[in-house]
Amino acid sequence: MRTDYLLSLILITLLWCPAIAQTTLTGQLLTEQKEPLPGALLELQSPSHPEATAVTTTDEAGRFTIQVSWTGDSLVLSARALGFSEQVRRLANRSQAVRLALAVNPTPLKEVTVKAPPTRREGDTLSYRVSAFTDKKDRVIADVLRKLPGVEVEADGRILYEGRPIQKFYINGADLLENRYNLASSNLPADAVQDVQVLKRHQPVKALRGVQPTEQASLNLELKKKVTATGQGRLGAGGSPTLWNANLTPMLFTPRQQLLDSYQTNNTGQDVAAELKPLGLGDFQRLREPGAVKPDLTGIQGLGAPPLAASRYLFNRAHLLSANHLLPFSKEAQLRVNTSFLHDRQTYTGSTRTTFTLPDGPPVTLLEAKDNTRYINQLTTDLAYVRNVQRYYLKNTLSAAGSWEAQDGLLTRNGPTEAATVTQRATNPYYTLSNRLGLVRPAGGQRVVQVNSVVTLAATPQQLSVSPGPLPALLAPGGLAYDQARQQARAESFYTANSVAYITGRQHWHYTYSAGFSLQTQRLRSKLMPLPAGPGSEVADTLRNHLRATQGRYYAQATIDYKTDRWHLELEAPLSYRTFSATDGPLGASQQRRYFAPEPRLSGRYELSGLWHATAGAGFRNELAGPEQLAYGYVLRDYRTLERNAAPLTQTRSWSLNGGLVYENPLTAWFYRASYSFSTSARNQLAQTLVRPDGSQTTVAVAESNRGQNQSVSASASKFISEWKLSLGLQLNAGLSRQPLLLNGQLTTARNQNGTAVFKANLSAFDWGNLEYSATLTALRGRLGPADGYGPSTTQQQQHLALSWYPAERHLLQLATDYYRSQGVGLAVQNVFADATYRYTLPTARKIDVELKATNLFDARRYQTTYFSGFILVQNDYRLRPRQALVSVRASF
Template sequence: MKKSIQFFFLFFLFIVLSGKAQSVISGKVLDENDQSLSGATIMISKDSTSSILAYGISDSSGNFNIQLKTNLETLFLKISYIGYSTRKQKIQNKDQQLEVQLSPSSEELKEVLVEARIIEQRGDTLSFSVSAFKDQKDRVIADVIRKMPGIEILPGGRIEYQGKPIQKYYIEGLDLLEGRYSLANNNIAADDVSKVQILENHQPIKLLDSLEFSDRASLNIKLKNNVTTSGTAELGTGFSPLLWKVKVTPMIFTKKNQAIITYQSNNTGSDVSREIRDFSISDFGRQEFSINKRDWLSIRRLAEPPFSQERWLDNNVHLGSVNYLIRLKKDVDLKTNISYLNDAQRQIGNTQTRFFTPTGTIELVEQTNNDLFFNTLQSKFILERNTNDNYLKNELEINGHWDSQRGFIDSGNSKILQRLSNPFFVVWNKLRMLKPIGKQLVTFRSNTGYTEANQNLNVNPGQFEALLNNDDSFSEIGQAVNSSTFFTDNSAGMAKKISGVTISPEVGFSLQNQHLKSRLAIQEGTRGEFLNGDFRNNLDFLSSRIYFTSRFVYEKDTWNFRLNTPVNYRAFTIEDFFLNRSQDLSRLTFEPDFYIRNKFSAFWETSVSANYSNDFGDVSRMHYGFILNNYRSLQRYNSPLPEDFRQRYNWSLTYRNPLTSFFVSTSYSYSNTRRNLLYSNLIGENGATVLEAVEQDNNLQAHNWNAKASKYFSKLNTTLSLGATFSLFKGEQLLNQRLADVNNENLSFDLKLESEVTDWLSTSYSGNLSFLKTTIEYRAINDIETQQHSLDLFFYLAENQYFSINSEYYFNNISEENRNNYFLNLNYQYTFLKSGIDLEASWNNVLNTNEFVRVSNNEFAYIQSTYRLRTSQLLMSIKFTF
């Protein structure tokens, strides 16, 4: 580690430090008669082949004024005007006034073709024309974004640009939804949007724009009108069984107010909860604490199929959401986001699990019937001021989950009933302030929250007889878990630019206090008994951290450098009052993080990053007593505190050419983790697993490579996307008291095609081919091959009518009886042009395919899940805007 630290500092010290110069290039453009030329284009770049640094357009008097920041000594100036020869010359990078005279072009223009640009670039902003990508079937902006090269909408709704998640989703420059942008993406009408903008290297905090570069992109929706008041509504009904669908979403977007309000309900298999998923990338820096719902207990659930939920999700859902932004005054926004979800789901199917142990193979077949009930209230209140001389953001989040589940499993030898109550509550406040004082920028962060979970699991009949009841059977087992967490993280620092380097020292203190109580009880008839000893927890887990971080950021020409040097002093106090067990641990850690990026041409960019981290377990990985996580999994960590020492290295290369609509990205990452604990799984003949931690040093290695390419062919109205990923995981496992090396390999290829073949036909295709291979030192496991293919054909019968055929095919090489799965949907839509009302008729699952087999694997087993699907169904709906 010392050599790595020396390398970081030596590399940084040898960087030549210099600041960016700011200059103003102004002047006037004249014709051959000394008359002013209005609308001449002035572009400034490093040389004749580099990307544009700045540009301007002459006004009605021929004048132009361009400001730019660069430390180049010379610049390349290009001035053009239709019908005149282009002027090209080198100039000095300094404040100057130019007078440029253009001469008429001697070349005769035989034919002039004016064509709107599909993708335009201005500085770091790429603007995609919505009209160029939209066709007759597209209704919401998500339908159009899916066709744009370089941009991808993943199945869960997250948007990525060049393989990385977007940082912000703006609507006319305002962040209304704070990461829950699927609500806008799936409801804003495509006809209301003029452009979709990608803001590359976007720094969302204006005050940091000249101090810290960003390697993330954001997305901005440009509407056609300054004031947009619209809404969408959908009503649908069908049968086999009785079906319904209701959706009402009024929206308003102005310069000072934005609102999206929605109510949605259906039993057609549409998972509307996806619209309120949070894809935020925090403005508050690294978050050490998580407020995501923690389920200590669970019932055994089926693996969900990898295709459209309308084919398999048996649901009854209601969602209400209110999202409102008001601009109180210039650059000061108040935002409210409140959502309530009530959802009931049913899962029916079976799971065949094959465990590969040192002594043989264990087969477990489970017939499953689950009822899942979700009640979730999410609320977020934000006050934000974002100006060039002040930044303040306070975010209060209050979330409650009141979920319950029932499960019935028939394993052949026994019938098992599971009942689960797993509520979870969180309140969380985050504050960040930045304020210039003198010549430096003062920063302050505060992150404080509280979580609570009181969960109960009952299993009938009781399990783990040998361990819990001296091999005697009993009627029921009950597990209760009560946990709470208080956490706070506060820091103060400053930022100052010295000789072109932004130096940001920060000092802070964090504390997390977790408390865990658990009781395990067995019952025989009317007699119940709480188990003591190793089946109970009363644990206090206190962790604290004092840290000092220095951050160095430097930009020079096409190079960006960033170095973080955090020094942490961590202290842990762990005590179980009931079991009379305790630990005290303190560590001084240094966790450097280094990033370099170079844009070595107008289209090519590469980056390299490396970091070293020390991660420590929390109460979920450190409790001395057993907890029944589900009916066949009993876990405890009767061991020292987990310590993971991780090295990560990453390289990426991207190419994007807006002129040819061609985007490519590839990346490779390697990580090596040294752990002090090895996790032992003891699997019984009935599949029941006891997991414990063993103190033994071991290593995990992971290699990941991916590549993506997308190209829009304007003459063919076609977007073609290709992708490939490869991952390799190497580690050790302790299974049934035998140690073995385990390798997991996954190779996957993707192909997507969106094409408007003719005026009357468009098509959409996606395909995936995947190979999974697991190698255990003492066992050979069959390789898993899967294929997924989807082909949609849209026939435009008239300007206001289309008919579509949606087909899907799935294959796996493991299932003996159900390797091939076929699906077919038919859809017809008629639009009343004057009113914009859509009438739609759908016949889903025409082939009445009633089950689907999904195959997956882990370190020592593969799982074949058969899921019961929705039957063939007819649905009629009416959609309109208001």
């Protein structure tokens, strides 16, 4: 208050001081109707200073203030506003209040269009000249793509644009490879490409353009020549033992056809099948369909894959031949053929220590040394016809696949009783034929109708032979030792899914209504025979299956999407009628099930403030397991697991909830996020497991309702320090699960806890290279029943340090070291891996790289992992590839 008073005093003194001569004009501008006139321009000038001018604009109430310190006696005030006549008033040069009223002048605004807007806009296409982004080290187009603004190429070859996976990868406008575009992006020489076009928010389906906007982009590579024959070759050799790695990928692009063939072979542990991996979103859904993945009816005791790069543990001899042809009939229609043949022999050597924690006695521990070989022969063919016109979009894909796989397993077991050798031999071929039809038709305005239909036929005749005969107590007459057991199992399935969807929307709302049905018929015939067969003894009925099961789902679903600046809500509300029936004639068993199931799910995101947002979701599901789960008779899954599922099919009612809170502050470069998820599920059946002292296991499903629970919480924080170009990140995850079990006749609960902490740092303040460090710590522990506490924890530690160094142009040196420590049940196992790579680019016009790569410099031969599953603790030991060196030359032609 006092200061205010003082301030006004000073102000008054200043205003009165004639030397400064400050003049303040205040006032109001009105229309002739005495309404305030906002947004009008007031200009003050002085006849004695013609160059000086003061300008202001009136506020909402038409008021204005102008302050000047000009000498001279008079001032000229001009008031101007659009649609009104100018008013000029001469005033004495002193502070005063002015009131002006402007008369309406109906002269319209002089509207002009001076120049037409530039027309070089190309809709939503961004075009990049490849040469502008290419430098000497770039070989293939993927190297260039990852440099384009907004484009990212992930480790598995997936391309993202502005953080979202691309939808299509075109070459000269044609979609040759669909989602397996990795083949082209990692083999097409950068030289052959003229331009890369980013088709932003590209709707590949012409019929959906203007109806269904998409956020995803697509890429188009425009090649330099009309007819482009090109390719890539890589040849590598090394030791020891003798190593090879070769890749030959010829390509041909003409207006009449496009062709990309590839032959790859290696024994260096490179997983060539990864190049055939589908990369699109839709493919993940397709993999969940029955018939998409081979069921494992029976097989040898495997060793699983360790969480290491395949090149560290995979002993392979792979040959891959793949051919991709595209024949455009017209601008709208095309036929595409993709065929591949894979031949591989993989060996896995190691050992497994399995500990069963039992409620009725001491734990049972089983030690198995394994020497497994897989022989893989796989042929797949896709024949796709696409017609993409304004009125509709049709795509029909006929796929046929055959896989001939055999497995040999030699196993030495050190059970609690005695050491024994088990020989296993399995064959599990798999044949599928499927047809997939998709049709999209606009229905006027914003509306669209989509029809989808899938038909799949699959068959897999599998066989496992085990000698000496396993589980004599159960399988041999009198419980005596016997020579061999042979499990034969043949599953055949027919699956069809058909749906119609109607899509519409306006402004903040988007609706999808769909209806459809799916039907699955499954036949399982199996026979478990102890050999040599006893005199005149037929195979017991309980060791046979003659199952026929049919499962159906009829549904109607509404999906509502609501999006504003603050909210994004999505409600999915399907109502299903599920049916199931199964019979096994010879066993006289059958079951039937029919029910209605509403399965709503709501998820949302809410912007709390500029820096915080929250996400949440909740849902309910009421599902039946697939019929392939069912078997009224026993099946020998592997040499020590006998399984039977003669209970009602599993019906799972589950509730799930999740929530998260995210803080992102780019100003301070601090980012935090925390999330929690909870799910609880009720099932109508339980697996009853009987573990014998020799570690063999019999699992039978029994009807008993039960409830399990899963919880997980995760949090992360990251910080970027601008001066050092140093980024730091910490991530924490914890999980808790509780599952009921019927173990050796007792109902008990398995509780598992797991925790992971990850720390990452990256320093790139230098011009000559970069330094990177990461550390991961994982801990697991479990508890069975009302035991007093958790068992000992098993921990895994992993650290990684890498240095990249560019000593001079065309030279690159990379050093990386990894440290692993696994503390399981026995002694801790530690590994240190070190790899070094040196690459030299020849100073020739043709791009030729020479690379020397030495892996596993410390010659670490063993790696250990541990995991929990209910009451089973599995600790795997793997034999690793030895120290080896490989020299390779890579050139494009």
